[in-house]
Amino acid sequence: MGFCLGIDHEEQMAIRAFDILKTLGIQPVLLDIGASGGFPSFWAPIAQYSTYIGFDPDNRELRDIQDGQFSRSVIFNKAVISCPGGQETEFFLTKSPYCSSSLPPDPESLSDYLFSDLFEVNKAVSVPATTINAALDSLGVKHVDWFKTDSQGIDLRLFLSLNESVRSRVLAVDIEPGLIDAYKGEDLFVDVHCELLKQGLWLSSLQIRGSVRMQRKTLRALNEYNLGLNDLHINRSVRSSPCWCEARYLRSIQSLKEQNANQREYALLWLFAIMGGQWGYGLDIASEFEQQFGRSEVCAILRSVPVMNIRKRNSTFRNVCRRILPRSVKEAIMKLALE
DSSP: OOOOOSSOHHHHHHHHHHHHHHHHOOEEEEEEEEEOOSSSSSGGGGGGGOEEEEEEGGGGGGOOOOOOOEEEEEOOOOOOOOSOOOOOEEEEEEGGGGBBBOOOOHHHHHHTTTGGGGGGGEEEEEEEEEEEHHHHHHHHEEEEEEEEESSSHHHHHHHHHHOOOOOOOOOOOEOOOBOOOSSTTTOOOHHHHHHHHHHHEEEEEEEEEEEEOOOHHHHHHHHTOOOOOOHHHHHHHEEEEEEEEEEEEOOOOHHHHTTOOHHHHHHHHHHHHHHHTOOHHHHHHHHHHHHHSSSSSHHHHHHHHHHHHHHHHHHHHHHHHHHEEEEEHHHHHHHHHOO
C-alpha cells in the first residue's frame, strides 16, 4: 500500500486512511432514515466504498443518488416503523417536508416559537411502511455500521427496533432528538442520551439547533403597526432558543472488547472517529488494535494518520500566533516557556 506520487503528505495520509477499507475488504453499510435532503455530505469520502440504504416517504425533496457515488445504493420511499405487522402507517405531511413525521406536531408546544408554521399539517396520508429489520432482510444485509436518523420524533425507538445482533454492532449513530415537544410523544434528547450510553456508545459531538422564542401571533400583531418587521429581521437579530440537537455517538472500545470484535469493526470505528476529528480516540483505537491483533502495516496507519493531524493543527496554531501576536506577547510566552 504505497504512497502516490505528485501529492503532498497530507493527501497521502488521507489516501492511506481510506485505503484501510480496500486493504481489509470492508464495505461500510450506511443507513439513512429521513433522506429528504440527499445523503449527508460527511459520508462523501467513503461513499464509493459503501452500501447506502435510505428511507423517506415524503419525497417532495428527495434527490436521486447519482450512479457511481456509492458501491450500492437503495432508497425506500416508505415510512419506517418500530413495530412489525403494519404495511401502512399514518404520515403527517407538513408545510416543510423536513418536518413531516409519523407523529402529529404538538401545536401547543410549538406555538411559542417562530418556526411553528413550518409544522403546519397540509394533510395526513396513509403511506407504505416497513421496519428496518424487514428492509435489511429484503436486501440480504446483515449489519449496519453507521446509523443516521432524522425521523422527526422517533429516533430512539427506531434504533432500539433493530435486532439486538445488529444494534449491538452499530459503530456510529447520528441522531437529531428534540429538546422541546415539537411532536406529540416524541423521543427527547434526555431519554435518547441515557439509553445510548447503556448501549455501549458515547457522545462524540453535539450541536444545539433552535428557533426564536416568539409567538407568530405576536409578529402578526406588530405588523398592524407598520413597523416593517418580518421573519428575516427577527431571525437575523434575535438569539435562537434550543429546540433540538444534532448528536453523534461512537461505540466505546470497551463495548468492542466485550463483543470480541474483529479487525473490520476496530478499523471502521477508527475511520469514523478520524472522519469526526476524534484523533485522540483514533489513537486509543490504534493502541487497542495492536494489542488485539499484533503489529502490522495497518497498525502503523492507524497511528500515523491521527498523529499527522495533531501535528498539523499544532503547526497551524504556531504559525497563526507568529503572524498575529504582538512581539511583546510572543516574548512573554517564550519567557514563561523557559522558566
